[in-house]
Amino acid sequence: MKRVLATILSLVILIGVLPIVQAESETITVRTIHYMVEGEKAAGMETIQKLFSEKILEEEGKVIKFENSAYSQGTDYWPQLNSSINASDFYDIMMGNPGLYTDLIKEGYVKDLTGNEVIKNLGLTSGDMGDVSYEGKWYAYPVDFKSWGVFYNVKMFEELGIDVPKTESELLAICEKLQENNISPWAEWYADGASVDINMRTVLWTKALANGDKDLFKDLMSGDKTVHDYPYMKEALETWARRIGNWARPDAVSNKQTDANEIFVSGKAGMLYQGTWNIGSIEGLIKDKEFEYGFFLCPTDDSGQDPVLNVQVDQAFMINPKANNPDYASKFMEFWLTDCMGLWSDASFQPGITGAKTENTPPLLLALLEAKASGNTACYGDFTVPFTSAFTSAYRTALTAFAASIVTGETQSGVNSVETCLDYMQELFDEEIAKAAL
Amino acid sequence: MRQMSAKTNRSRSVSRLTKKIHIGNIMFLLPTFILFTFVVLAPFIQGIPYSFTNWKSIVSTNYSFNKLANYEYLLKNKYFLMSLGVTFKFTILFILSSNIMGFFLALLLRQTSRFNNFSRTVFFLPFTVSVTAAAIVWSYVFTDIYGTITGLVSPLGLESQIVYAMVIIASWRDMGYTMLIYIAAMQTIPKDFYEAASIEGANAFQQFRRITLPMIVPAFTANITITLAWGLRTFDLPMVVSTTKRAGQTTAVYVYQSIFANNNAGLGQAAAIILTIILVVLTQIVSYTLRRIEVEL
Numbered sequence: 001m002k003r004v005l006a007t008i009l010s011l012v013i014l015i016g017v018l019p020i021v022q023a024e025s026e027t028i029t030v031r032t033i034h035y036m037v038e039g040e041k042a043a044g045m046e047t048i049q050k051l052f053s054e055k056i057l058e059e060e061g062k063v064i065k066f067e068n069s070a071y072s073q074g075t076d077y078w079p080q081l082n083s084s085i086n087a088s089d090f091y092d093i094m095m096g097n098p099g100l101y102t103d104l105i106k107e108g109y110v111k112d113l114t115g116n117e118v119i120k121n122l123g124l125t126s127g128d129m130g131d132v133s134y135e136g137k138w139y140a141y142p143v144d145f146k147s148w149g150v151f152y153n154v155k156m157f158e159e160l161g162i163d164v165p166k167t168e169s170e171l172l173a174i175c176e177k178l179q180e181n182n183i184s185p186w187a188e189w190y191a192d193g194a195s196v197d198i199n200m201r202t203v204l205w206t207k208a209l210a211n212g213d214k215d216l217f218k219d220l221m222s223g224d225k226t227v228h229d230y231p232y233m234k235e236a237l238e239t240w241a242r243r244i245g246n247w248a249r250p251d252a253v254s255n256k257q258t259d260a261n262e263i264f265v266s267g268k269a270g271m272l273y274q275g276t277w278n279i280g281s282i283e284g285l286i287k288d289k290e291f292e293y294g295f296f297l298c299p300t301d302d303s304g305q306d307p308v309l310n311v312q313v314d315q316a317f318m319i320n321p322k323a324n325n326p327d328y329a330s331k332f333m334e335f336w337l338t339d340c341m342g343l344w345s346d347a348s349f350q351p352g353i354t355g356a357k358t359e360n361t362p363p364l365l366l367a368l369l370e371a372k373a374s375g376n377t378a379c380y381g382d383f384t385v386p387f388t389s390a391f392t393s394a395y396r397t398a399l400t401a402f403a404a405s406i407v408t409g410e411t412q413s414g415v416n417s418v419e420t421c422l423d424y425m426q427e428l429f430d431e432e433i434a435k436a437a438l
Numbered sequence: 439m440r441q442m443s444a445k446t447n448r449s450r451s452v453s454r455l456t457k458k459i460h461i462g463n464i465m466f467l468l469p470t471f472i473l474f475t476f477v478v479l480a481p482f483i484q485g486i487p488y489s490f491t492n493w494k495s496i497v498s499t500n501y502s503f504n505k506l507a508n509y510e511y512l513l514k515n516k517y518f519l520m521s522l523g524v525t526f527k528f529t530i531l532f533i534l535s536s537n538i539m540g541f542f543l544a545l546l547l548r549q550t551s552r553f554n555n556f557s558r559t560v561f562f563l564p565f566t567v568s569v570t571a572a573a574i575v576w577s578y579v580f581t582d583i584y585g586t587i588t589g590l591v592s593p594l595g596l597e598s599q600i601v602y603a604m605v606i607i608a609s610w611r612d613m614g615y616t617m618l619i620y621i622a623a624m625q626t627i628p629k630d631f632y633e634a635a636s637i638e639g640a641n642a643f644q645q646f647r648r649i650t651l652p653m654i655v656p657a658f659t660a661n662i663t664i665t666l667a668w669g670l671r672t673f674d675l676p677m678v679v680s681t682t683k684r685a686g687q688t689t690a691v692y693v694y695q696s697i698f699a700n701n702n703a704g705l706g707q708a709a710a711i712i713l714t715i716i717l718v719v720l721t722q723i724v725s726y727t728l729r730r731i732e733v734e735l
Contacts, residue, residue, distance in 0.1 A: 075677060079698035085497045103495035103701065191595065193682045251581045253595030259581070390700035393682075400682040404595060412597045413684060431517060435702050438492050438507050 027063045028056075030325050030332060033081055034095035035073035036315070040280040042070060044347030048340045052332050064328060074193065078389060085109055085320075092329035094318045097131050098139035099386040101318065105134050111319040111326060113138040118334040122354050127379025131313035139318055141333040143341075144350040146314035147297075147368060148198040149307075151264065151272040151282065154292040156183065164294070167302040172242060178270040179247050186243070187269035188252035189260035190407070196399035197392070198275055199243070200236045203300050206308045206378040207232035218385045223433045227422045237418045239300050241406055243273070248407040257281075265291055273298065276368060277314060280349040295364050297371075309371040312380040314350060390432050398425035482714070489708035495701040508708035517684060518709060521692040522716075524676075528601050528608075528688060529669030535609040536665050537658070540616025547617070548624045558621070562614035569611065573678040576607045597685035604675050604686060612668070616661045623657035624650065659728035666724055670717045689713045 036042045046068070053064040069091070071077040081094060085104065094101075094110075104110050113119060114137045119129075124142065132140040150171075152164075160181060165171040175185035189195045208216045208230065219225040227233045244252075249269070251259070257278065264272040265285045282293060297307035319329050336344065341356035351368040361369075371377075380386065387395060401412040402421040415421045489508055493501035512518045543561055547554045564572065580592040580603060593599035627649060635645045673690035680686025687695075693713060696706030 074681065079694075082496050082698055103498050107497050107499065109497065191682070196682075250585050250589060250591045251595075252591075254577060254581050254585075254592035388701070390702070393695070393699060397682050397684060401597070404597070404683075408591050408596060410596065410598065431515070432700070434511070435696075435700070435705060436494075438504060438511060438702075438705060 027065050028325050028328055029065045029067055030093065030329050031067045031069070031091045031323065032093040032095075032317075032329075033069045033071070033077075033084070033091040034093075034317075035071055035077040036095070037070055037072055038277070038280050040284065041315070041348045041350070042068070044344055047347060048336050048344060049332070051340065051343075052335050055335065056328075056331075064332075090320050090323035092320060092323040092325050093333070094320060095315065096140070096318060097313060097316050097386070098134045098318060099131070100389060102134055102388075104318070105139055109320050109322060110139045111321045111330070113141070113319070113330075118337055122337060124353060125379065127311060127377065127381040128313060128353055130379065130381025130383070132316050133381070140316040141319075141337060142313040142353045143315040143317065143336065143344065144313075144348070144352050145311050145372065146276050146350075147310050147312070147371075148201065148273070148275045149295055149297040151274050151278075152294050152296070153264070153267060153270050154294045156267065156270050157294070164296045165299055166304050168239070168242070168299050169302050171299055172245065174270075175243075175245055175247050183267075184249045184263070184269040185245075185247045185271055186249070186252075187255070187260040187263035187272045188244075188248060188403075188407075189255040189257050190253050190400060190403040192256045193393070193396035193400065194275065195257070195260075195273070196403050197396055199240045199273060199403075200399065201310050202298050202307065203236035203239050204232055205310050205380065205383075207235065209378045209382055214382060214384050217383055217387045217391070220429060221385075221388065221391055221433070223430070227426050227429070234418055234422060237402065237421055241402075241418065243298075244403065244406045250407075252407045253404045261285055264293075265289070267291075276351065279362075279364065283349055295367070306376060309368075309374075309377045310380070311372055311377045313353065315348075390435075391429065394428035394432055395425060398428055485707055486711060488704055489711050491704040493704035493707075496697065496703045501704065504704070508705045509712070511705065512709055512712060518689075518692060520684060521687050521689045524601060524686065525670060525672070525688040525690075525713075528604060528672060529666060531602070531605040532608050532612075532669040532672075533662055533665045535605055536612045536616050537661050539609060539613040540661065541620050543613065543617040544620030544624060548621050558614075558617070561617055564611045565614045567611065569608070569674040570678050572607055572611045573675055576603075576610070577679065594679050597683055600680055600683060600686035604672075604679060607679075608669075608672070608675060612665065616665065619657050619661050620654060623654035627653045655728070655732045659725065659732060662728060663721060663725050667717065667721055670713070670720065 032045075034042075034045070036045065046066075049066040049068075053066070056062050056064045069080070071080045077095075081091070081096075081101075081104075084091065090109075094104075098105060098110060101110065116138065119138060119141065122142075128142055128145070129138065132138055132142045156178075157163075160177060162174050162177060163170075165174055178185040208214075211232070213230065216230065219229075220227065249255075249263075251263075255263070257274075258281070260269075260272055260274070261278065261281055262285065263269050265282065276295075286293070297309060299307055317333055319326050319333070323329070337354065341352040341354050342358040342361070344350065345352045345356060345365060346358055346360045349362065349365065351365050351372070355369050355373060357366060357369060397413075398415070398421055401415040401424060402418075404410075404412045405416045405421075410416075411420075413424055415424050488501075490503050490505060491501045492504045492507070547558050547561075567575075577592070577594055580594050584590070585592050593603035631649050631653075632645055635649060640648065671690050672688050673694065676686050676688050676691045677694070680691075689709065690713065693706050693710045696702040696709060698706075
């Protein structure tokens with residue numbers, strides 16, 4: 001009797017477990033590692049993943065499951081990605097611009113996408129493709145682009161009778177006016193390396209590319225040239241210093257991006273120099289609030305000409321051919337680029353690289369798409385190579401010391417002027433060059 | 439003759455007992471030792487050869503031996519030596535502040551009462567918070583409270599003050615831990631000692647100087663050794679508050695940045711070995727010195 005009961009019980013369990021085992025064996029898991037820590041972007045990607053899973057289930061009868069891991073780009077993304085690859089724990093989709101991950105490419109952890117039909121048909125510029133290329137080959141799917149400029153408080157500007165500035169003098173006059181009205185002109189966030197970096201780019205990238213110095217970063221990293229060889233490096237610092245002026249808030253050097261967003265949205269500051277990746281965060285903060293913001297490209301001289309739009313591919317994704325499901329990972333990216341760009345743009349508040357728009361696309365994104373389409377741009381991808389993470393870190397360290405010295409009036413790491421900042425920057429670059437030679 | 443053989447038998451049984459105790463001790467230590475060997479010791483020893491190579495990215499398989507080049511570079515490099523300076527400065531200030539504050543809190547709260555129990559819990563609470571969370575909370579304190587009241591720049595934004603700000607954050611978090619160790623030590627002192635001292639006419643300060651202090655020296659040894667090790671390997675705090683400021687970067691951060699962020703794995707490994715040697719030597723010296731003081735007192 002006992003035997004019969006035990007056999008029946010075993011059969012029941014077996015019948016119950018079999019479909020689960022079968023379903024598990026048919027499930028295809030695509031693993032993604034990214035640094036979209038902003039909620040709206042991650043949510044946007046998950047929506048697209050869901051749509052893709054439904055499509056594959058309908059067309060191929062296969063179950064696709066996505067496993068997403070998010071890490072902060074500034075601190076632990078690269079170490080996590082590096083460590084996982086070192087432990088043969090591969091992600092199918094890896095977020096990042098290939099120029100920063102050349103070791104992964106050299107070791108065969110990034111799929112060569114050169115000539116990919118989907119990417120080819122997007123009709124992107126050489127600047128866009130430069131951001132996802134390495135030594136002339138394509139290694140990532142570009143999804144959207146970023147730029148930077150000035151976010152401003154529309155109501156505050158209207159109440160004080162301030163118009164959007166066309167020249168640098170007008171911008172500095174606005175700073176004076178806001179200060180006179182006991183409002184901080186800027187919500188600064190110099191504790192974040194990205195902030196000091198983007199404050200330089202409007203002048204640096206634009207002038208370097210206009211001068212044909214496409215090897216700017218390459219030559220600085222090789223030591224063939226120094227920062228003193230590029231006059232616009234100095235010009236960029238001087239322009240930024242004029243913007244900081246004597247209006248900086250005491251918290252300017254300790255604020256990070258989120259702090260500055262809150263200061264701006266709370267009306268304590270009239271303007272915020274920020275990247276377009278931040279639109280979603282600001283939208284999240286002003287939900288259910290009566291706050292209206294505008295955006296303009298920062299004028300850096302008094303010529304009155306339209307400022308040049310800096311363009312850099314923002315979200316880009318590489319495929320690891322050594323992972324378990326690189327083919328489905330590629331299919332997913334191609335689905336994203338062809339069928340979901342409008343949806344992505346609306347969900348993430350990011351201007352799509354293809355220029356796709358919907359009836360819900362906010363005016364700010366439309367303006368950015370229009371500015372990019374006009375061709376009055378300076379693209380990071382047009383430089384031959386980007387700064388490596390070590391040089392980016394050295395560059396930002398020098399710029400942070402510069403910002404802190406202006407805000408506090410104290411010498412920081414020997415930096416108390418444009419010249420000393422350039423000296424410090426070159427010293428840090430020389431250190432990286434010496435390390436590379438070991 | 440009979441007496442001698444009895445003596446020999448007794449000494450044999452004593453030595454057998456000692457042997458048994460030794461084996462028992464070893465058996466108790468064995469699981470931890472095996473774990474320590476596989477998780478800490480073996481990887482560390484395995485990593486030593488990499489410090490003599492020019493290994494760049496940890497995903498790369500290409501590297502060659504460069505003898506002592508990494509060590510030579512580090513020992514002459516201004517920024518590595520600066521990171522050691524930051525580490526020592528932070529550690530010394532952290533040991534002093536976390537122990538002094540923990541000790542005074544222990545003196546205040548050593549008697550058991552409802553209020554004291556509640557206060558002990560409150561002071562210990564920060565220790566349960568992660569360093570990262572503590573650093574974020576304190577960055578708001580320095581900016582929104584300190585900055586608003588004084589109108590001054592947050593010390594986290596100034597290179598001249600960033601180490602002191604880090605010491606405040608670390609001490610705030612860890613003083614509850616040192617307090618508990620000191621309280622535990624104070625509570626082991628028999629009350630008779632104080633009663634006898636009172637009868638002899640010793641005042642409160644004399645009782646503290648002659649009874650409390652000597653009796654809790656082992657607690658000082660424990661706390662100072664632990665805070666020394668914590669201070670020397672401080673990593674998460676400067677990673678949160680000083681990513682773009684060299685003035686706040688400790689050697690542990692230098693190691694991490696070299697290996698992972700900047701793709702100089704061989705160099706980073708050499709820096710890690712130098713840090714480990716310093717940590718082991720300093721901890722041994724401090725621990726040995728404090729134990730000698732214990733014996734003298």
